[in-house]
Amino acid sequence: MAVFTPLDDAQVAGFLSRFDVGELTKLQGVPAGTENSTFFVTTDRRELVLTLFEQGEHEELPFFVELLDFLDEHRIPVAGPIHDRDGIALHELAGRPALLFPRLPGAHPSAPDVTQCRALGQALGEMHRVSRHFGGHRPNPRDIHWLSAMHHKVLVYLSPEDQALMQDEVDAYQAALESAEPLPQGALHGDLFRDNTLFDGERLGGIIDFYNGCTGDLLFDLAIVINDWATDADGRLVAERHDALLEAYLAERPLTATERELWPLMLRLTALRYWLSRLLVVYVDPPAHDLTPHDPEQFRRILLARLEHGALPLPDIEARP
Numbered sequence: 001m002a003v004f005t006p007l008d009d010a011q012v013a014g015f016l017s018r019f020d021v022g023e024l025t026k027l028q029g030v031p032a033g034t035e036n037s038t039f040f041v042t043t044d045r046r047e048l049v050l051t052l053f054e055q056g057e058h059e060e061l062p063f064f065v066e067l068l069d070f071l072d073e074h075r076i077p078v079a080g081p082i083h084d085r086d087g088i089a090l091h092e093l094a095g096r097p098a099l100l101f102p103r104l105p106g107a108h109p110s111a112p113d114v115t116q117c118r119a120l121g122q123a124l125g126e127m128h129r130v131s132r133h134f135g136g137h138r139p140n141p142r143d144i145h146w147l148s149a150m151h152h153k154v155l156v157y158l159s160p161e162d163q164a165l166m167q168d169e170v171d172a173y174q175a176a177l178e179s180a181e182p183l184p185q186g187a188l189h190g191d192l193f194r195d196n197t198l199f200d201g202e203r204l205g206g207i208i209d210f211y212n213g214c215t216g217d218l219l220f221d222l223a224i225v226i227n228d229w230a231t232d233a234d235g236r237l238v239a240e241r242h243d244a245l246l247e248a249y250l251a252e253r254p255l256t257a258t259e260r261e262l263w264p265l266m267l268r269l270t271a272l273r274y275w276l277s278r279l280l281v282v283y284v285d286p287p288a289h290d291l292t293p294h295d296p297e298q299f300r301r302i303l304l305a306r307l308e309h310g311a312l313p314l315p316d317i318e319a320r321p
């Protein structure tokens with residue numbers, strides 16, 4: 001379930017009256033999602049989504065609004081927050097911070113085809129191209145510093161082989177990143193899994209759930225995407241999806257020589273990032289609500305597959321003029 005704070009029609013109708021969006025005709029709680037309360041809201045004019053923020057650092061919400069406004073203004077396919085008649089997007093409802101969004105069309109692609117991968121690659125490439133000029137600042141909370149600080153907390157729950165694997169990997173990332181040229185920076189989605197996109201057939205309806213959004217290495221975001229969108233059940237890369245996504249991405253934003261060099265390492269680092277975050281949820285910091293945690297093993301398998309088989313060759317693509 002993902003309605004942790006129930007709302008009635010009168011509360012929502014009152015909330016909507018500040019916005020120029022029409023009158024409430026239907027309110028429906030959304031069962032998906034794990035972190036926030038989400039509602040589909042229908043008015044006599046349009047379809048909307050209302051999100052109540054249940055957890056996380058609420059002081060970071062203005063950053064997410066600023067980032068989404070910036071991406072929306074640059075025509076990146078995201079659900080940009082709706083501002084009220086006074087220009088304010090972030091409000092409070094039922095004692096929780098609240099944002100209103102347009103409802104995007106489509107469904108999450110569980111098995112994306114190459115056309116969908118191409119569409120996502122192009123959107124992410126465009127997003128990274130423009131997001132290099134985003135003025136906001138929120139250091140990536142899941143970068144190598146977080147890995148180094150947090151991996152100790154789960155070692156006790158792992159086999160001796162897995163302890164060595166995790167420790168050796170963190171050491172390898174640290175050594176490689178310390179000696180490398182700085183990587184291109186910009187705003188990242190930070191968690192761009194398939195279930196954070198909506199596809200209307202082959203058309204990308206949009207990207208949602210920017211609450212891991214931050215600023216940092218663009219390559220980190222791209223590696224998260226490839227590990228989720230182009231990996232089979234054994235953790236191995238699927239060449240067709242990998243190539244389609246990367247060809248479209250690289251046409252928008254070519255990688256630097258340092259990014260190309262660090263690409264295999266970044267695929268491993270982001271696999272370990274999810275292995276660790278999922279282990280932390282299972283063993284160290286279980287969610288307040290009764291939810292089934294994501295399986296850490298899936299990302300251990302991806303990490304092992306990247307170590308065994310390396311990365312696939314990056315497509316040799318010229319950027320768009």
Ligand SMILES: Nc1ncnc2c1ncn2[C@@H]1O[C@H](COP(=O)(O)OP(=O)(O)OP(=O)(O)O)[C@@H](O)[C@H]1O
Nearest residue numbers: 032033034035036038049079101102103104208209
């Ligand atoms: N703008 C939108 N348009 C259409 N559907 C949306 C929109 N925003 C959210 N949803 C739907 O609501 C669900 C929950 O939203 P969201 O992913 O933001 O929740 P969450 O609690 O942060 O979950 P999680 O972090 O587990 O993905 C999504 O899976 C999607 O189905």
Ligand SMILES: N[C@@H](CCO)C(=O)O
Nearest residue numbers: 191193274277278294
């Ligand atoms: N995408 C995350 C969960 C939401 O942060 C995971 O698969 O572990």
